Amino acid sequence: MAKKQFKAESKRLLDLMIHSIYTNQEIFLRELISNASDAMDKLCYLSLTNDKVSVNREELAIRIIPNKENNTLTVSDNGIGMDQKALEDNLGVIARSGSLQFKNDMSETEIKPEDIDIIGQFGVGFYSAFMVSESVAVITKPYGSDIAYKWESTGADGYTITECEKDTVGTDIIMTLKKDTEDENYSRFLNDYTLRNLVKKYSDYIRYPIKMDVEKSRPVENKDKDDEPKYETYIENETLNDMVPIWHKQKSEVTDEQYNQFYKDKFFDYEDPIKTIHISTEGVISYEALLFIPSKTPYNYFTKEYEKGLQLYSSGVLIMDKCSDLIPEHFRFVRGVVDSQDLSLNISREMLQQNRQLQVIASSIEKKIKRELSKMLENDREKYQEFFKHFGIQLKYGVVSEYGAHKDNLKDLLLFYSSTEQKPVTLAEYISRMKEEQKYIYYACGETITKIDHLPQTEAIKDKDYEILYLTDEVDDFVMNILHEVEGKELKSVNSDDVVDKEDREAAQEQTKENKDLFDFMKESLAGKVKEVRISEKLKSHPVCLSSEGNISLEMEKYFAQMQSDQHMKAERVLELNAQHPIFNMLKDAYENDKERANKISEMLYNQAMLIAGFSVEDPTAYTDLLCELLSK
Structure with a gap:
């Protein structure tokens, strides 16, 4: 059996795959699961155009099989499978995508390529397995064939394809993991806990069940009647993923409790969010998003360790854990997920190719957050004041940042303590109460409300029965200078000679x-x-x-x-x-x-x-x- 060489300068490309294109070893499982999902999608799409192809969708599943004794990890699917030509074309030529070719082939049918929701595009994800494997074997049987094939390779030195036995249609990818070293722990990928977490992190919303036999324990009757509890171990075929993202569901189908539980589980918070924003947008770029405003500032919010950003998904697959480009700095407290099929990803699916797409989504998200905060301010003042107590200073820094570029967007969301109302008020509310002869919006800065109220400079304003805004945040004076005027009314400090x-x-x-x-x-x-x-x-x-x-x-x-x-x-x-x-x-x-x-x-x-x-x-x-x-x- 002669060993075949990879095509298209694949030795060099495979080396890049293993050492450069992917930055995180654990990505390999995401890629193989995505490929398995594509294989089952292809079988389903084929059944739509070929009456002879029958598919029971309830039986479609992806299986993960860790074997510690043999040091192997298997990812198995019962999708469309591959024949010898497909193996040579897709696995023998790096950067040739079988999924992309399938989309193009389907263009000859009534189904449009853009309507086919298949994840793979570049034909490189499979080779990420070599980051953690000494060798990889692919055993596959195509739908409608009695012949199965085995593709084997240890890397850039080539591959072999032989006929073999396989009872079921689909593909098994068997990875013999590398030996552990002082720097790398490859055996962790045989650990149930690690595999479960990786599936939840990257592939939780793959539309097919991802199953794994998991060893569990349960209490049994203690026949010896001693104090020690007795347990027995058993194997459970556990489904690791949720399959249907909560943000794909209609708002009417999801309760507040379900939203809150998702938030607490996803973002490790003990308290319910103060606001949930569920977005489904279709247009030039379609996307879905589920955003949350925390009820309190995270413990590390004002430290360098805090990273802003939303989780970014493409067709249910996690692409970035914190995509900072999706959220402006003044709304950095917002947490959530964004999912879009319209993103142009780079070859490793870890980064985005076109900032324009992100900019369109980010602009839409910013407007929706502003709209929801405005609604909260208008319709639930008590809740908004609680929000502002924790995140109002972030809005103020947003006014000051970038030389006031965002001031017009944020000024209506600001609250300041009023000397006459003795509670936080908006600038618009202040203006609505201004006396006819009053020229300016007056404000005074200080450490506390009490200290400001006793400032000598406030006496002249109080004598005229004018309202004064009491500002206690360190950034407030900058905010007033950046705003300068609101609705034609100039902002004036009580220290000004013009008062x-x-x-x-x-x-x-x-x-x-x-x-x-x-x-x-x-x-x-x-x-x-x-x-x-x-x-x-x-x-x-x-x-x-x-x-x-x-x-x-x-x-x-x-x-x-x-x-x-x-x-x-x-x-x-x-x-x-x-x-x-x-x-x-x-x-x-x-x-x-x-x-x-x-x-x-x-x-x-x-x-x-x-x-x-x-x-x-x-x-x-x-x-x-x-x-x-x-x-x-």
Whole structure:
């Protein structure tokens, strides 16, 4: 029996198959199961065009047979089988797909190739078996023939084909696994637990049952009447896959409990999702998706270990466990699966060839997520507020990212605490309550709602009975700067000079000029800690506050400090004083009569303004000593 050589430079291609094209050894089982599924599909399609071909679909199955004694793993099907020519054409020529040829052949019938849902395209999946095998034998008997054939190969040195005995139609692929080494554990592929997990991971939704004899144990009667429980082992022919994906079912056929259980089993969560989104779309690119919004942030959500992405399937076969291109960063908390028959896969089926297809699906998914969140906001406010408590900051970072490219898509989903409503509100709700003479949407930033409510800068706004948005997230100030305006209403910080009337501003400017010498003295005393000292037009009852000039606000400075980057970005600080407060008269008197005391009062006022603004003072002990000294005199 002469050994035949592979065609089409197959030695080199087979070497690439084993070492380069596939990046994960465990993929081989997915490929062989997919090929077995294709073989049964072909038999079913053939029965549609040939009255002489009879198929009992209930008997079609894929079987996995691990044999630890012989160190072999067999994947068996009762599909269409192959004759000698098909063996030579399909297994003797690498990168020639029998499934693809079958599709083309069927074009001569009434069935269109695009209507034939067969997974294989490239004719390379079979050879992934050599990643884990020393040798591979294929025993096959084609439908309608009494002759069976055996194809054998140890790899790139060629193959043999001989006639053999086989009782049933179909194909058995028998892999003699490589010996274990220090670096590789091939024998794990004979373990029931490993095989079950690989089927669940990659081939759970193959439409035919994938069966395996599994050794199990069960309790038996303890005839000895001692305390030790007795068990017996038995073999059960177990079906490893679910076959019909839950996302293929009609929404009316699936209960909330089934959705929730699928989510918890699939994504290892203990709690039900706060929202389930079931999508079935037909168009330029058809796809189905089942998406979930978790009820809480995953434990590693804000760490580098967390990976965004949706599971991507092609005709029920897992292609990527986390396809990040399917979900935008601002919706990275969404988990789920996407299944499409229209994807153009690369030769290993591990990656995609055309980003355009993914982009179409991703764009559709983003719109549907936005629509469902908007519905939740409108129809179930309590649930939405619970969602926003966990993932609202992600939406805010989405507004800021990419220079505000997504702000218009996300602004309607944002919630901010209202000073008047005393609960989270949307920007649209704020605008609907604005007074007729009110020009701006006012906001204030701080560590907590209570601290913000006590900020001196809020007094001027409150006196006019205007609503203020209280912002406590570190990214909020950036969000407001990126949004800039909503529905023609400009967003203004309470620190802005524009929040007061023109008359008050002009009066404050005049008083600042009158006290220029005092303020120059204070700037010098504070040794460059502030850019400017001036009379405040915003303060009413409080003596002092800290504001900023330029593009960097005080809240931005805090944010950059938390980032611990090399860039020490600081705001240009302005110390604002209340000319109507008694402490200001004390300061003026000290400046005229006791410069040293004026210097100490300046230091005290600056530290007070720092504390009010949420900064820590450089030397708390020195500050308290200074305060006690001033109070004692």
